[in-house]
Amino acid sequence: MGNLLIANARVFTAGVPDAEPVDVLIKDGRIAAIGPGVGNGLSHGETRGGAHGETHGGAHGGAHGEAQVLDARGASVTPGLLDAHCHAYGVSLSLDEMEHWPLSLIALKAARRLEAALRRGFTTVRDVGGGDPGLAQAIREGLLRSPRYLYTGPALSQTGGHGDGRDPLLGGTPGCGCCTNVIDGPDRMRVRVRELLWQGAHAIKLLTSGGVVSPADPLAIPQFSPAEIQVAVEEATRRGTYVTAHAYSPAAIKHSVENGVRCIEHGNLLDEETAAMMAAAGASLIPTLAAYDAMDRRGDQVGLTPVGREKNTQVLAAGKEAVKIARAAGVRIGFGTDLMGALEDEQLQGLRLQCEVEGIERTLEAATATNAAIFGLSDVGRVQEGFVADLLVFTGNLREQPELLWEGRRTVIQAGEIVSPCC
Numbered sequence: 107m108g109n110l111l112i113a114n115a116r117v118f119t120a121g122v123p124d125a126e127p128v129d130v131l132i133k134d135g136r137i138a139a140i141g142p143g144v145g146n147g148l149s150h151g152e153t154r155g156g157a158h159g160e161t162h163g164g165a166h167g168g169a170h171g172e173a174q175v176l177d178a179r180g181a182s183v184t185p186g187l188l189d190a191h192c193h194a195y196g197v198s199l200s201l202d203e204m205e206h207w208p209l210s211l212i213a214l215k216a217a218r219r220l221e222a223a224l225r226r227g228f229t230t231v232r233d234v235g236g237g238d239p240g241l242a243q244a245i246r247e248g249l250l251r252s253p254r255y256l257y258t259g260p261a262l263s264q265t266g267g268h269g270d271g272r273d274p275l276l277g278g279t280p281g282c283g284c285c286t287n288v289i290d291g292p293d294r295m296r297v298r299v300r301e302l303l304w305q306g307a308h309a310i311k312l313l314t315s316g317g318v319v320s321p322a323d324p325l326a327i328p329q330f331s332p333a334e335i336q337v338a339v340e341e342a343t344r345r346g347t348y349v350t351a352h353a354y355s356p357a358a359i360k361h362s363v364e365n366g367v368r369c370i371e372h373g374n375l376l377d378e379e380t381a382a383m384m385a386a387a388g389a390s391l392i393p394t395l396a397a398y399d400a401m402d403r404r405g406d407q408v409g410l411t412p413v414g415r416e417k418n419t420q421v422l423a424a425g426k427e428a429v430k431i432a433r434a435a436g437v438r439i440g441f442g443t444d445l446m447g448a449l450e451d452e453q454l455q456g457l458r459l460q461c462e463v464e465g466i467e468r469t470l471e472a473a474t475a476t477n478a479a480i481f482g483l484s485d486v487g488r489v490q491e492g493f494v495a496d497l498l499v500f501t502g503n504l505r506e507q508p509e510l511l512w513e514g515r516r517t518v519i520q521a522g523e524i525v526s527p528c529c
């Protein structure tokens with residue numbers, strides 16, 4: 107693996123004030139040094155426009171040997187983005203389709219989705235409903251270009267819950283289980299959680315309230331018994347990881363957190379009392395504002411059912427308010443998207459929506475350092491010496507032009523390797 111020098115980079119990373127451009131030296135996939143002149147002895151002659159995709163290889167000699175040089179020209183360099191809520195196997199808005207298409211088709215579509223996420227600048231994703239040991243192994247073997255891939259495997263649902271895609275009138279049997287599993291009772295929960303963790307799941311995902319795309323469960327009503335949630339938490343905690351839960355209403359969030367869940371997905375209907383409880387318990391919130399905005403605008407195009415449309419209306423407007431309430435209560439706030447099917451191309455729009463509530467500094471922190479902390483990753487999510495060199499190089503100053511984060515060109519660097527000149 108070669109060295110890479112990003113010259114004239116305006117480092118934008120959590121907790122560090124704006125400063126003059128510096129150089130960022132990358133060796134063996136990690137950030138080796140940051141500062142003025144750290145590349146001295148490396149760069150000779152003119153280097154040009156990194157964010158435009160031009161780099162110069164083979165600068166000479168010096169203490170660090172040879173390096174490819176990428177001139178940021180004073181533009182922002184940020185950590186690679188982390189998406190805490192995506193679904194590689196979420197290739198449709200219809201749970202029924204996803205559970206009945208052959209897994210070979212779903213996996214190949216997933217490969218395209220993951221590569222597209224990486225090209226947008228997401229160098230790490232957490233899949234909270236889908237993924238399996240085979241997909242993870244294919245990524246490790248380099249069979250596809252993908253962000254670093256953390257997955258929970260199928261999200262676990264009670265019978266008649268958000269992950270039960272059957273039509274209540276038609277009944278029938280659940281499908282392949284690649285995105286959701288229907289699990290009832292503490293004993294079955296214990297076995298399934300142990301299996302998922304044994305097979306490499308990063309964490310466990312529970313569906314503890316109704317959801318937009320499921321046909322017959324009210325949004326607000328809590329799902330799973332306390333004993334079922336507690337068993338999942340007990341097994342995950344003993345294994346050194348955590349449980350995250352899909353929940354919208356205060357009742358469902360309370361039900362989850364009281365029984366040991368440490369991360370809440372969506373949380374759109376959050377109120378002050380519940381936010382205070384989350385903060386006291388150290389539970390994090392992953393807003394997924396992109397999903398509701400996209401389903402609202404493009405629901406017809408992607409086949410959102412009338413029931414789904416009605417449910418989406420209930421959570422759309424409340425999503426941004428929930429972020430404000432969580433922030434005021436001191437809840438740790440990450441960033442997720444939750445885009446199913448063709449809506450995946452809206453992934454960067456989630457940053458715009460969160461920025462409208464939180465501003466650029468907090469939004470970038472949520473999608474980098476905070477998500478990394480929630481995932482328990484200690485060496486990604488910051489532009490810092492010793493960290494993995496997952497970085498984005500933009501074409502301007504993000505602090506002055508926040509919109510570059512969601513609509514600007516960027517060079518994506520993953521573990522010190524340039525993924526794409528720009529996108």
Ligand SMILES: [Zn+2]
Nearest residue numbers: 191193235444
């Ligand atoms: Zn989801």
